[in-house]
Amino acid sequence: MKRRKFLYSAIGIAGTTALGSCGLIFQNKTQPNINWQMATSWPKSLDIKYGAAEFVCQRVSEMTNGRFLITPYPANEIVPALKVLNAVENGTVECGHTDSFYYIDKSLALAFGTGVPFGLNARQQDAWLYEGGGLEAMQEIYAEFGVINFPAGNSGVQMGGWFKKQINSVADMKGLKMRIPGLGGEVMKQLGVDVRRLAGGEIYQAMRNNEIDAAEWIGPYEDERLRLNEVAAFYYYPGWWEPGSSDEVQVNRARWAQLSDEYQEIFKAACTEANLRTIARYDKLNRSALRRIIAGGTKLTPYSQEILQVCKKKAFEIYEENASKDTTFKKVYEQWKTFREQIYQWHGVNELEFSKISFIL
Numbered sequence: 001m002k003r004r005k006f007l008y009s010a011i012g013i014a015g016t017t018a019l020g021s022c023g024l025i026f027q028n029k030t031q032p033n034i035n036w037q038m039a040t041s042w043p044k045s046l047d048i049k050y051g052a053a054e055f056v057c058q059r060v061s062e063m064t065n066g067r068f069l070i071t072p073y074p075a076n077e078i079v080p081a082l083k084v085l086n087a088v089e090n091g092t093v094e095c096g097h098t099d100s101f102y103y104i105d106k107s108l109a110l111a112f113g114t115g116v117p118f119g120l121n122a123r124q125q126d127a128w129l130y131e132g133g134g135l136e137a138m139q140e141i142y143a144e145f146g147v148i149n150f151p152a153g154n155s156g157v158q159m160g161g162w163f164k165k166q167i168n169s170v171a172d173m174k175g176l177k178m179r180i181p182g183l184g185g186e187v188m189k190q191l192g193v194d195v196r197r198l199a200g201g202e203i204y205q206a207m208r209n210n211e212i213d214a215a216e217w218i219g220p221y222e223d224e225r226l227r228l229n230e231v232a233a234f235y236y237y238p239g240w241w242e243p244g245s246s247d248e249v250q251v252n253r254a255r256w257a258q259l260s261d262e263y264q265e266i267f268k269a270a271c272t273e274a275n276l277r278t279i280a281r282y283d284k285l286n287r288s289a290l291r292r293i294i295a296g297g298t299k300l301t302p303y304s305q306e307i308l309q310v311c312k313k314k315a316f317e318i319y320e321e322n323a324s325k326d327t328t329f330k331k332v333y334e335q336w337k338t339f340r341e342q343i344y345q346w347h348g349v350n351e352l353e354f355s356k357i358s359f360i361l
Contacts, residue, residue, distance in 0.1 A: 031260060036070040036094035041081040041102065043201040044074045046222050048285070049247065052153040052278045053097035056249060059270035068263055070095065081199030088250045089145045095251045097152060100138065101182030108322055109332040111137040111183045113149065115245045115316040119336075122154045122244035122279055124343050129246065132339045137332050146253045150271040150315075153247030153278035155182065158239030159223065160303055161216035162207070162232035167303075170310050179203055179215035183318060184241025190314045200226065207231035216241070219282060220289035229293040236301050240311060247278065 038057060042050040050072070057070040077079035082238075084096035085103045100113030112119075112134065120128055128134035129151050142149050161180070167173060174192035185195040196212055203215045208231050215232075216239060217223050229235070249271050256264070294300055319337075325329040 019072070031067055031262060032065070034068045034259075034263070035170060036068075036255070037088050038070050039079065039084045039093045039096040039098075040070045040072055041075050041084050041096075041098040042201065045225050046200065047225070047280050048222055048278060049153070049200075049218070052247060053249075053280075055274045055277065056097065056152055056267075056270045058268060059273060060267055063266045063270065064263065068266070072097070075199055075201055080189045081201065082197065084088050085145070085147065085250055088147055088252050091252055091254070093252075094255045095249055097249050098246060099181075099247055100149070106184075107141050107328055108326060109329045110138070110334050111257065112336055113246060113248060114180075114182060115242050116183045116319075117187055117241040118243070118312045120244050120340060120343070122156045124340070124347070125154065125244035125246055126151065126275070127219035127343060128336065128339050132337070132343075133335060137335060141328060142250070143253065147250050148253050148256050149250045150268055151246050152180050152249045152271040152274045154275060155218050155242070155245045155247075156279050156282055157282055158216065158242040158245055159219050160239045161214055162223070162228045163214040163234040163236060164207075164232050165213070166234055166299075166301070167236065167307070169304060170307055173307070173319045176214055177212045179206065179212050180241065182241065183315065184216070187311050187314045189242065190318070191310070204228060204231060218245075219286045221282065221285040224289045224293055229296060233297070233299055234301050235293070235298050236303055238303070240303070240308060246275075266274045266319075 038053060040053045042053065044050050053072045057072050060068050060070055078093060079087040082096040082102045085106070087093045088096045100110040101115070104111050113129075115125055119125075125134075129138075135149075135151065139148055141170055155192060161178070163176075165172075169178075173188070175194065176192075177194045177196060178188060179196045179198045180188055180193075181197060185197075189195050196206070198206055198212075198215070200217055203212075203217060204227050206212045207215060207228065215228065217226060217228060219239075223229065223235075251267075257266070290300070319333055323333045
C-alpha cells in the first residue's frame, strides 16, 4: 500500500513542473546518491525522441532532489544506435531509451513492445501494455536477457514513408531498397522489397547517396528534422506498420534490483510521464510540419487500397506462421490478438463513429 500511494503521489506531482513543486516530492535524505548512464537510439537533432530520454532523466533528478542522476547519450556516443539493448544487457550502461522491435533477432515477440503492422493505435497500445497484460508479457521476455523495460513514449500513427518514385501498386514495390525495421520489414520482404536496417540518423545520407530508394521514419516533424523531404518527393500515408509505436526505457535488472522501492517508483513515474508528453508533443508539432513540407513541394500521397489489403493479409500470415513454430511468439500473439479484437469492437462502437461524424459532417 505504501508503494502504491507513493506512485500515485509521484505521478500527481510529476505533472506540476510548471508550478515549481517538483522538489517537494522526495524528502528522504537517507537515500544514496546514484549516477547512471543512459544510451539511446536517437541523434540529438530529434528533439522529441531524444527529448523523451532527456525528460526521463530530468524528472528522476527533480523528483529525488538531485540524488539520482542519469546522463543520456545520443546514438553512437557510447554504443551504436541499434545496440542499446546489448549495452544494457551486458552492463555497459545501466539503462537505455530505444524501441523493442530493433531487437527481434533476439526474440521475434519483442516486436509487440513497439507495435506491429495493422495492430494497435497509441491509446490501444497503452491500454494493452498498462492494463491488458502486454507490459508483463514484454518484461517476461526481457527477463531472459537480464533486462526490465518501461514504456516511455509513443508516436501515434506514423506516416507511410518517403519514396523517390510513385508507388501505385504492389508490383511497384518489387526491387525497392527500403529502410524499414520490425515486422513491417518482414511484410515488405514478402512484396519483394530489399529491406535495409538503418538507424534514424543514417537515413538521410543513405537516401542522398542512392543506397536506398525509400525509407520510413516517424512523422512530419521529426522526418523534417532529418531532412528527408530534401531527398524524396513522395510522402505516403498511413504508416500501417506502426499505428501506435511505443518507445521504452530498458534497465539492467541487476542494477534495477539495487534501487530502493522509492527510486524504482520515481523511475517508473518519470517513464509514464514521458509516455504521455511524447505523443502530446507529436500531436502539437506534426500538423505545422506537414504544412511546411507540402508547401516545399512534397507530394502527400495515400497508399492504394490494393497495397493496404495485400499488406494486411501478409502481416497476419506472418503472425500465424511464426505462432506455429515459436512458442514465445505464440503466447504473446494469441493474448495480443484477443485484446486487439476486443478493443477494436469497443472503439468501433464509439471512437470510430465519433471520428466519422467529426471528419465527414
